[in-house]
Amino acid sequence: MEKNYGLAGNILRVNLTNGTIEKEPSNPSVFKKFIGGRGLGAWMLYHEVPAKTDPLGPDNKLIFMAGPTEGTITPGANKITVTFKSPLTNTYATSLCGGHLGPELKFAGYDGVVIEGKASEPCYLWIDDDKVRIMPAKHLWGKNTHETEDAIRKELGDINVKVAVIGKGGENLVKYACIQTDYHREFGRQGSGAVMGSKLLKAIAIRGTKSIPIAEPEKLAQLTLETYQILANHPKANARKKMGTNELVDGINSLGFMANKNFTEGTSLSAANITGAAMVRDVVFGDVSCYGCNIVCGKNTQVLSSKYGKVRIEGPEFETLTLLGTNTGVYDWEHILRATQIFDEYGVDTMSGGSAVALAMECYEKGIITDEDTDGIKLHFGNGEALCQVAELIGQRKGIGAILADGSLAAATKWGVPELAMQVKGSDFAAYDPRGAKGMGLTYATSPKGAHHMIAPTFGVEIAQNNRFSEEGKAALVRETQFFMAIVDSMALCSSMRFALDLGKQLQFISAVTGWDLNEQEAMVIGERILNVERMFNVREGFSRKDDTLPKRFLEEPLKEGSSQGQVVNLEKMLNEYYELMGWNQEGIPTAERLGKLGICY
Amino acid sequence: MHITVKISSSILSNRQGDCIYLAEDSIKVEELLQKLGIDYREIGLVLVDGKKVDLSDIIYHGNEVQILPWFYGG
Ligand code: SF4
Numbered sequence: 158m159e160k161n162y163g164l165a166g167n168i169l170r171v172n173l174t175n176g177t178i179e180k181e182p183s184n185p186s187v188f189k190k191f192i193g194g195r196g197l198g199a200w201m202l203y204h205e206v207p208a209k210t211d212p213l214g215p216d217n218k219l220i221f222m223a224g225p226t227e228g229t230i231t232p233g234a235n236k237i238t239v240t241f242k243s244p245l246t247n248t249y250a251t252s253l254c255g256g257h258l259g260p261e262l263k264f265a266g267y268d269g270v271v272i273e274g275k276a277s278e279p280c281y282l283w284i285d286d287d288k289v290r291i292m293p294a295k296h297l298w299g300k301n302t303h304e305t306e307d308a309i310r311k312e313l314g315d316i317n318v319k320v321a322v323i324g325k326g327g328e329n330l331v332k333y334a335c336i337q338t339d340y341h342r343e344f345g346r347q348g349s350g351a352v353m354g355s356k357l358l359k360a361i362a363i364r365g366t367k368s369i370p371i372a373e374p375e376k377l378a379q380l381t382l383e384t385y386q387i388l389a390n391h392p393k394a395n396a397r398k399k400m401g402t403n404e405l406v407d408g409i410n411s412l413g414f415m416a417n418k419n420f421t422e423g424t425s426l427s428a429a430n431i432t433g434a435a436m437v438r439d440v441v442f443g444d445v446s447c448y449g450c451n452i453v454c455g456k457n458t459q460v461l462s463s464k465y466g467k468v469r470i471e472g473p474e475f476e477t478l479t480l481l482g483t484n485t486g487v488y489d490w491e492h493i494l495r496a497t498q499i500f501d502e503y504g505v506d507t508m509s510g511g512s513a514v515a516l517a518m519e520c521y522e523k524g525i526i527t528d529e530d531t532d533g534i535k536l537h538f539g540n541g542e543a544l545c546q547v548a549e550l551i552g553q554r555k556g557i558g559a560i561l562a563d564g565s566l567a568a569a570t571k572w573g574v575p576e577l578a579m580q581v582k583g584s585d586f587a588a589y590d591p592r593g594a595k596g597m598g599l600t601y602a603t604s605p606k607g608a609h610h611m612i613a614p615t616f617g618v619e620i621a622q623n624n625r626f627s628e629e630g631k632a633a634l635v636r637e638t639q640f641f642m643a644i645v646d647s648m649a650l651c652s653s654m655r656f657a658l659d660l661g662k663q664l665q666f667i668s669a670v671t672g673w674d675l676n677e678q679e680a681m682v683i684g685e686r687i688l689n690v691e692r693m694f695n696v697r698e699g700f701s702r703k704d705d706t707l708p709k710r711f712l713e714e715p716l717k718e719g720s721s722q723g724q725v726v727n728l729e730k731m732l733n734e735y736y737e738l739m740g741w742n743q744e745g746i747p748t749a750e751r752l753g754k755l756g757i758c759y
Numbered sequence: 760m761h762i763t764v765k766i767s768s769s770i771l772s773n774r775q776g777d778c779i780y781l782a783e784d785s786i787k788v789e790e791l792l793q794k795l796g797i798d799y800r801e802i803g804l805v806l807v808d809g810k811k812v813d814l815s816d817i818i819y820h821g822n823e824v825q826i827l828p829w830f831y832g833g
Contacts, residue, residue: 392798392800392801392828392829393828393829393831396769396770396801396828400768400769404768404769404828405769405830406768407767407768407769407827408767408769408803408827408828408830409830411765411767411825411827412827432768433768433769434768434769435768614831616830617803617829617830617831620803620804620827620830621803621804621829621830623811652831653831655831656831720806720809
């Protein structure tokens with residue numbers, strides 16, 4: 158029998174309603190069609206979660222899926238995805254998380270875990286190689302994320318068990334609650350933690366001791382060595398090693414397209430306090446890495462004495478720093494670190510959390526909400542103490558936090574100003590203001606999970622090509638980048654590996670691990686197939702061109718200052734071109750003909 | 760006569776922050792980088808008065824130069 162190199166061999170299916178646990182053999186021909194991770198998760202979600210499923214009901218699923226290179230020595234092959242229908246956006250959603258969970262799942266003998274149904278009382282899943290059990294977790298319900306990880310390791314008597322948990326944010330169904338692992342690594346953004354909370358599943362603990370079969374071990378070792386050498390000498394990788402993703406702050410701020418004060422500004426002089434270099438100087442005390450990575454971009458940080466006592470966390474990385482910091486007008490470490498810590502402990506997404514607070518601050522400054530709505534909290538931009546207070550209320554779903562816990566769009570709609578929510582399809586923007594890199598406008602508008610930068614982070618190419626203010630050619634750039642990123646995500650690679658690995662190099666790794674012989678053209682077809690399956694899910698939910706849009710602020714209000722001054726996004730032109738290139742009709746619906754060419758159908 | 764140079768904090772050649780380069784009259788971008796001890800491989804973009812320039816372009820006194828890294832999403 159042909160050996161399934163790169164695959165652990167099984168997918169675990171756990172039904173929490175009736176307590177059944179089944180192992181299904183991994184099907185290599187489906188993996189070859191979607192690679193794994195994000196791609197395979199999308200395909201399974203489309204087939205297994207019917208239209209109009211309640212995202213917080215028992216019929217929604219959490220599909221955890223690893224990639225074929227994951228858990229091998231392939232550099233940065235550690236990202237596991239969870240795919241589900243989002244309670245925040247009602248769209249398809251996928252979220253990637255680094256750390257050590259994905260490799261451990263493969264070591265336990267599984268390429269994926271599908272969680273179905275709803276438990277009758279709090280529980281956690283304990284995967285110990287072949288022994289899989291549903292354990293009681295009443296005693297863990299109500300604990301924060303860090304306490305839960307510690308308690309489970311203690312209970313299982315093994316500090317090396319890898320644990321994914323939800324905090325009180327997930328229990329309270331905050332619509333952008335995360336699942337957290339390794340204390341500070343998150344499946345963030347679209348509310349995987351709320352879905353897990355709705356199933357009364359507090360955690361998944363994994364211990365794996367098996368190995369993964371490799372097609373060509375020597376070739377893999379050689380490729381890995383070469384990649385480590387490239388990364389060790391790569392200036393960008395070295396900047397990340399030193400400052401994490403916060404090496405971006407200075408540049409994005411100088412180019413005038415960094416989220417500031419709910420995107421009312423694109424730059425701030427105060428950002429000088431929180432650049433990557435300032436972080437190293439002021440708060441960094443150590444480094445943290447995911448499995449199999451020599452970039453080591455995670456930074457341990459601390460403020461030794463503050464009104465909150467000693468605050469010690471991992472991070473914040475760039476998106477957290479900007480959306481919790483600059484976007485709320487807060488430019489000091491004390492409050493940014495403390496707000497990050499609060500959201501991490503509740504298990505709530507820092508990006509959407511920050512965006513929700515920024516929205517409330519703009520509404521407060523404009524008199525749309527008052528002290529009566531905030532229980533007296535003075536929600537001015539720049540009030541770090543208020544940021545921390547509201548972060549806590551969101552996790553608890555209390556006071557104004559109960560409104561913001563449903564997402565910025567729901568809150569802004571309730572307050573009669575939906576246009577002030579900086580979101581697409583209900584999901585909040587990342588830090589890059591699309592007025593300063595027009596391709597990012599199309600990326601956000603067409604992303605299958607609402608505004609998300611990593612679906613196609615085109616701004617680097619746009620800056621390098623000196624055409625960031627032009628809409629010309631951006632449809633093709635976004636489309637190609639979307640396909641490329643779908644492959645990276647499905648391989649389970651960290652996106653920072655792009656510094657060393659172009660598509661050709663990535664395919665060499667796939668070949669060395671699995672023995673699959675894919676050329677670049679075939680790989681891009683897989684990328685396109687994945688994007689189309691994600692789109693098919695959303696079309697079935699009723700999404701179309703009307704939803705592929707941006708807030709009025711980006712379309713009509715030019716930035717007033719800085720290097721991106723005067724810019725707005727002309728989205729319609731890019732959208733027409735993008736749909737045409739994708740072979741979709743002008744309503745953004747994939748045609749049967751195009752789907753047929755990709756080997757899929759509705 | 761001088762050229763103001765703003766060096767992004769993620770340029771690692773030990774030259775972070777802003778500096779003033781005292782210029783005779785004009786200087787090529789490439790030479791300026793050399794004089795400041797910045798490895799050109801770290802540079803993604805050089806802007807002069809907000810506009811992108813090439814390594815071979817000339818900078819004149821009074822110009823403001825921004826030296827920025829390569830950008831990848833994060
Ligand atoms: S670059 Fe950072 S996020 Fe990526 S694998 Fe390495 S440590 Fe993890």
